[in-house]
Amino acid sequence: MRPISRRECMNLDLDGLRQAKTPLEFLRDAKPIIDSALSTAIARLPTWAAAEQIPSIIRYATFAGDGGKRIRPALTLLTARCCGTPLEDVIDCAAAIELIHTYTLIIDDIQDGDEIRRGEPTTHIKFGLNLSLLAANVLLIEATSLLQEKLRIPAFLLREILHKLHAGQEADIESANWPLSKRTQDSLEFVFSGKTGALFGLSCVSGLGAQDHGEETLMDLINIGSEMGILFQAADDLLEAIGDSNQTGKPVGKDRAQKLTFMSFFANPNDARDEIQRRKGVLAMKIRARLPGEGADFLIEFLEALVDRSK
Amino acid sequence: MRPISRRECMNLDLDGLRQAKTPLEFLRDAKPIIDSALSTAIARLPTWAAAEQIPSIIRYATFAGDGGKRIRPALTLLTARCCGTPLEDVIDCAAAIELIHTYTLIIDDIQDGDEIRRGEPTTHIKFGLNLSLLAANVLLIEATSLLQEKLRIPAFLLREILHKLHAGQEADIESANWPLSKRTQDSLEFVFSGKTGALFGLSCVSGLGAQDHGEETLMDLINIGSEMGILFQAADDLLEAIGDSNQTGKPVGKDRAQKLTFMSFFANPNDARDEIQRRKGVLAMKIRARLPGEGADFLIEFLEALVDRSK
Numbered sequence: 001m002r003p004i005s006r007r008e009c010m011n012l013d014l015d016g017l018r019q020a021k022t023p024l025e026f027l028r029d030a031k032p033i034i035d036s037a038l039s040t041a042i043a044r045l046p047t048w049a050a051a052e053q054i055p056s057i058i059r060y061a062t063f064a065g066d067g068g069k070r071i072r073p074a075l076t077l078l079t080a081r082c083c084g085t086p087l088e089d090v091i092d093c094a095a096a097i098e099l100i101h102t103y104t105l106i107i108d109d110i111q112d113g114d115e116i117r118r119g120e121p122t123t124h125i126k127f128g129l130n131l132s133l134l135a136a137n138v139l140l141i142e143a144t145s146l147l148q149e150k151l152r153i154p155a156f157l158l159r160e161i162l163h164k165l166h167a168g169q170e171a172d173i174e175s176a177n178w179p180l181s182k183r184t185q186d187s188l189e190f191v192f193s194g195k196t197g198a199l200f201g202l203s204c205v206s207g208l209g210a211q212d213h214g215e216e217t218l219m220d221l222i223n224i225g226s227e228m229g230i231l232f233q234a235a236d237d238l239l240e241a242i243g244d245s246n247q248t249g250k251p252v253g254k255d256r257a258q259k260l261t262f263m264s265f266f267a268n269p270n271d272a273r274d275e276i277q278r279r280k281g282v283l284a285m286k287i288r289a290r291l292p293g294e295g296a297d298f299l300i301e302f303l304e305a306l307v308d309r310s311k
Numbered sequence: 312m313r314p315i316s317r318r319e320c321m322n323l324d325l326d327g328l329r330q331a332k333t334p335l336e337f338l339r340d341a342k343p344i345i346d347s348a349l350s351t352a353i354a355r356l357p358t359w360a361a362a363e364q365i366p367s368i369i370r371y372a373t374f375a376g377d378g379g380k381r382i383r384p385a386l387t388l389l390t391a392r393c394c395g396t397p398l399e400d401v402i403d404c405a406a407a408i409e410l411i412h413t414y415t416l417i418i419d420d421i422q423d424g425d426e427i428r429r430g431e432p433t434t435h436i437k438f439g440l441n442l443s444l445l446a447a448n449v450l451l452i453e454a455t456s457l458l459q460e461k462l463r464i465p466a467f468l469l470r471e472i473l474h475k476l477h478a479g480q481e482a483d484i485e486s487a488n489w490p491l492s493k494r495t496q497d498s499l500e501f502v503f504s505g506k507t508g509a510l511f512g513l514s515c516v517s518g519l520g521a522q523d524h525g526e527e528t529l530m531d532l533i534n535i536g537s538e539m540g541i542l543f544q545a546a547d548d549l550l551e552a553i554g555d556s557n558q559t560g561k562p563v564g565k566d567r568a569q570k571l572t573f574m575s576f577f578a579n580p581n582d583a584r585d586e587i588q589r590r591k592g593v594l595a596m597k598i599r600a601r602l603p604g605e606g607a608d609f610l611i612e613f614l615e616a617l618v619d620r621s622k
Contacts, residue, residue, distance in 0.1 A: 046471065050493070050501040051478035053485070107448070111441040130422040130484050133444075137418070138477050140451065145470040148459070159456040160357065166449050167362035173441050174364070182361070190361040 014087045017077060023302040026081075030074040037073075037095035038062055045142060057127050057135035062102050064126075065118025071232075071306070072203040073098045075225065078302055079207025082295030086209070089150075093206040096146035101199060103139040104165070106132055111173065152210040153202075157218065161198045168194015175260045185265050192230040192262075200229025220290050227283045228303055231276055235307045237262035238272050280307050325398045328388060334613040337392075341385040348384075348406035349373055356453060368438050368446035373413050375437075376429025382543075382617070383514040384409045386536065389613055390518025393606030397520070403461045404517040410454035412510060415476070417447040422484065463521040464513075468529065472509050479505015486571045496576050503541040503573075511540025531601050538594050539614055542587060546618045548573035549583050591618050 013033045020026035042062065045055045073094035080090045108114070109122040110129065116122065124132040147158060171191045178187065204225025205218055241263045266272040280303060287303070288296045324344045331337035353373065356366045384405035391401045419425070420433035421440065427433065435443040458469060482502045489498065515536025516529055552574045577583040594614060599607045 046474050046478070048475075048478050048482075048501065050498050051481040051485070051505070054477065054481055107444055111444065131481065133418055133422065134477050134481050134484075137448070137451065138474060140448065141455070141470065141473045141477070144452070144455065145466060148466060155456060155459055159452065162452045163357050163449060164359075166365065166445050166452070167357070167359050170362040170365055170442065170445050171359075173445075174362070187361050190359065194362070 017087060018081060023078070023298070023305040026078055026302070027069060027071070027074050027305075030077050031070050033077075033091065034070045034073045034094055034098060035063070035067060037091045038067075038098055041092065041095045041099060041142070041146060045138070053127070053131055054135050054138050057123060057131055058099075058102070058139055060126060061106050061123045061132075061135065061139075062099070064120040064123075068118060070098060072101050072199055075200065075203040075228070075302070076206045078299065079204050079221065079225075080209060081207075082291055082299045083207055083209075084292070084295070085207060085211075089209040090206055092146055092150045093209075094203075096143040096150070097199065097203050097206060099139050099143035099146070100162075100165075100202075103136050103143065104169070104195075104199070106136040106139070107169075111169075147206075150210065151206055152212065153205060153218065154215075157205075157222070158202075161202050161222070164194050165198040166194075168192070168196070168198060171195075178260070183260055183264070188260050188262065188264070189230065191260070192233045193226055196233040197226035197229035200232065201226035204228065217290075220286075224283065224287055224290065224299075227279070227286070228306065231279060231283065231303070231307045234262040234272070234276050234279075235309065238269060238276065239309075239311065241272075242269055276307060280304070328398060329392060334389070334609070334616040337389055337613070338380060338382070338385050338616075341388050342381050344388070344402065345381045345384045345405055345409060346374070346378060348402045349378075349409055352403065352406045352410060352453070352457060356449070364438070364442055365446050365449050368434060368442055369410075369413070369450055371437060372417050372434040372443075372446065372450075373410070375431040375434075379429060381409055383412050383510055386511065386514040386539070386613070387517045389610065390515050390532070390536075391520060392518075393602050393610045394518055395603070395606070396518060396522075400520040401461075401517055403457055404520075405514075407454040407457035407461070408510065408514050408517060410450050410457070411473075411476075411513075414447050414450040414454065415480070415506075415510070417443055417450070418480075422480075458517075461521065462517055463523065464516060464529065465526070468516075468533070469513075472513050472533070475505050476509040477505075479503070479507070479509060482506075489571070494571055494575070499571050499573065499575070500541065502571070503544045504537055507544040508537035508540035511543065512537035515539065528601075531597075535594065535598055535601065535610075538590070538597075539617065542590055542594065542614070542618045545573040545583070545587050545590075546620065549580060549587065550620075550622065552583075553580055587618060591615070 013029070016029045017026060017033065020029050042055055042059050045058070047055055076090055076094040076097055077087055080087050105117065106123045109117060110124050110132065114122050115125050123135065127135070144158065144162070147153070148155070168191055171187065172195050175187065175191060201222035202225070205221040208217070208221060241261070263269070263272055266275065283303060284300045287299050291299060324340070327340045328337060328344065331340050353366055353370050356369070358366055387401055387405040387408060388398055391398050416428065417434045420428060421435050421443065425433050426436050434446065438446070455469065455473070458464070459466070479502055482498065483506050486498065486502060512533035513536070516532040519528070519532060552572070574580070574583055577586065591614060595611045598610050598614070602610060
């Protein structure tokens with residue numbers, strides 16, 4: 001029996017993606033395709049005999065603990081399907097976005113001193129700070145290079161998104177020390193829109209592919225993705241608050257006085273849930289205004305799966 | 312008396328640069344111009360009310376202790392003068408290259424645990440690891456974005472240069488633990504060509520500006536700059552070895568058994584000096600083969616100033 005070529009294999013998989021009926025089916029079918037594109041991207045990194053560890057470290061950071069759900073690159077593929085962009089055209093972009101996400105995870109774990117991620121030692125625990133920093137920065141270089149090669153998103157937009165991502169990280173780090181006057185919902189919105197929204201926005205707009213769309217369309221897709229990221233993060237805070245309450249019996253948020261979370265602005269989880277639902281409804285209308293009918297429906301279902309998840 | 316506009320000021324300064332008679336005069340006159348371009352570049356960084364520290368940290372990292380000699384951006388300006396590129400066209404690139412250099416210094420100091428640079432606290436000592444990492448990464452993003460906007464160096468070459476820079480860093484970190492079989496002159500050459508040569512190569516080729524030169528010309532300028540960087544680094548090792556010997560009276564290199572340096576391969580400083588001079592002569596011939604007569608002479612004088620320096 002002759003082996004199936006990579007091209008055929010990809011075609012088969014992509015057909016599955018085009019036919020997936022629910023967002024969860026889509027996520028499940030997208031993961032092996034994304035993982036394969038990630039492997040290809042990592043294999044493209046230059047190697048030298050005297051410096052061969054960086055690609056292995058990147059591979060570890062990307063695949064340890066089964067690599068997570070790949071939500072951001074799946075959003076790229078899903079947006080592509082919803083907009084009618086050939087999936088083949090955006091797979092490398094999707095991989096590049098996950099590489100940026102991996103970069104942020106390495107840096108996050110260093111900053112937070114976290115030792116475990118996805119059930120495995122974090123990258124800096126496994127390989128030490130010095131090599132992990134190099135690996136993170138090589139990820140950033142390779143991912144932006146890939147995005148610029150494959151995507152025709154204007155350079156100034158990519159620059160703005162990456163800067164915003166880092167500004168969100170800065171605000172997140174500093175928020176624990178903010179005075180009361182700065183602990184506002186606007187500030188938290190900024191943190192979310194930077195640390196989560198920026199990359200979700202890039203994921204979404206990347207689904208348009210390299211064809212020439214007007215700047216207005218690009219901005220709309222960035223904003224849709226960004227709001228999706230903000231709600232994803234808000235749902236995270238809500239789930240964590242509920243989890244805390246269930247598991248510890250302590251009043252919700254009691255031992256988190258310092259950290260600013262979505263829950264800081266609501267008297268109880270129900271109020272927070274209502275606000276998330278309200279914003280989800282507004283976002284759904286924005287999606288319908290921008291995308292064709294069936295595409296809009298499927299993207300909204302994906303949004304619901306992200307926001308209404310129970311874990 | 313009306314104030315002099317920035318434009319006039321730049322023009323005056325650039326005339327000085329065009330007329331500087333010696334490389335040291337050129338370096339001296341280039342520094343305030345480069346510093347002004349760096350200030351402009353840093354002022355262009357986006358800021359947000361909730362995250363305003365990154366630009367200040369970048370400014371500190373760039374200007375603390377008077378900011379150093381700015382050799383790399385000066386090489387860009389000097390190559391531009393030697394090739395007949397209008398200096399105005401490459402000033403922003405020169406600044407971007409110094410921003411990449413600043414990025415490597417922040418990361419280097421973290422990796423080496425250094426607490427003082429240019430007589431001032433290193434960035435991570437002054438601002439902490441977490442914010443310094445963000446500042447370093449924002450530098451990388453902004454610098455590559457500036458280079459792509461202003462320079463028409465093909466994306467694949469920029470990618471290759473940045474990857475090589477990081478591979479050199481990796482090899483430098485690991486070289487202390489290399490087995491004897493790996494402690495070869497080739498390996499050291501790789502470290503030098505990565506951690507110093509890559510950015511010198513980019514500095515040199517950036518002097519061509521954004522006009523369309525063939526790939527052969529680009530590669531030649533990259534190689535000339537890279538070899539210049541390697542000799543700059545070799546001269547550094549030689550000076551350090553001589554300095555050690557003078558200051559401590561210990562046999563040269565005695566307490567540096569672990570670290571691989573240029574001196575590791577020579578019985579005494581004179582042999583090392585001869586080898587540097589030999590390579591300098593070969594490089595001078597390459598420069599003459601590529602650049603117009605007067606330009607070649609001036610670039611070779613700059614090379615001599617870098618390599619034959621006594622401190």
